[in-house]
Amino acid sequence: MKTILIVEDEAEIARFIQQLLEKEGFTCHVSRNGSDAIRYYQQLQPDLVILDVGLPEIDGLEVCTRIRKYGSTKNPYILMLTARGEEIDRVIGLSTGADDYVVKPFGPMELVARVRALFRRSLRQGAPTQSHSTKHFTVDLEQHLAERHLEGKTEVLDLTAIEFDLLATLISHPGRAWSRAQLIDKLWGADFFGDDRVVDTHVARLRKKIELNPTQPLFIKTVTGIGYKFEDAAKEG
Secondary structure: OOEEEEEOOOHHHHHHHHHHHHHOOOEEEEEOOHHHHHHHHHHHOOOEEEEEOOOOOOOHHHHHHHHHHHOOOOOOEEEEEEOOHHHHHHHOOOOOOOOEEEEOOOOHHHHHHHHHHHHOOHHHHOOOOOEEEOOOEEEEOOOOEEEEEEOOEEEEOOOOHHHHHHHHHHHOOOOOOEEHHHHHHHHOOOOOOOOOHHHHHHHHHHHHHHOOOOOOOOOEEEEOOOEEEEOOOOOOO
């Protein structure tokens, strides 16, 4: 049974989300401010955090950033709630580490679909190949471990769940051009709601973590008019 931490300062909205998701079989806990949210996160180690942007004491963006810095064995999904559509770029910006967002007001079916889409990830349903390797990267799906091999050193990459699955998808077929729609279907599934520019944001954030110079990427290349592809030499030996 998946555990969800709901961080929302408006009591009616928090109660609505809790009742909605508990009916779907999830175990839910509620926090009303940013300070308590961080404490509850450390105690509960939830599978998903539903996090409102506008929180008292510590805002949602800062809570999100701190959760990603703390890390955990579960590396939870983070679904941000924002009241205004124009905040989307901030919510899923490169510094926050959010996996997805929902704009208020939202319908119950949309929220449930977003939550289930995060939990029902294509790569987590089991794949014939459990690891992918190139000259400079190794991605182990079973261990949920991604490594970069550069200049004789091996570095474990600190990736969010979305970033890990994005890298695993791209590296699974080096040289293949993926459209944004294909990546959305692979990472979020048919239940995805929202703008396909979310892919660009996650690609930009992943580039910051794997590229030596994100503005001149060597590995994740933009394919004009299509989307993105991963380029790296085959692993020697």
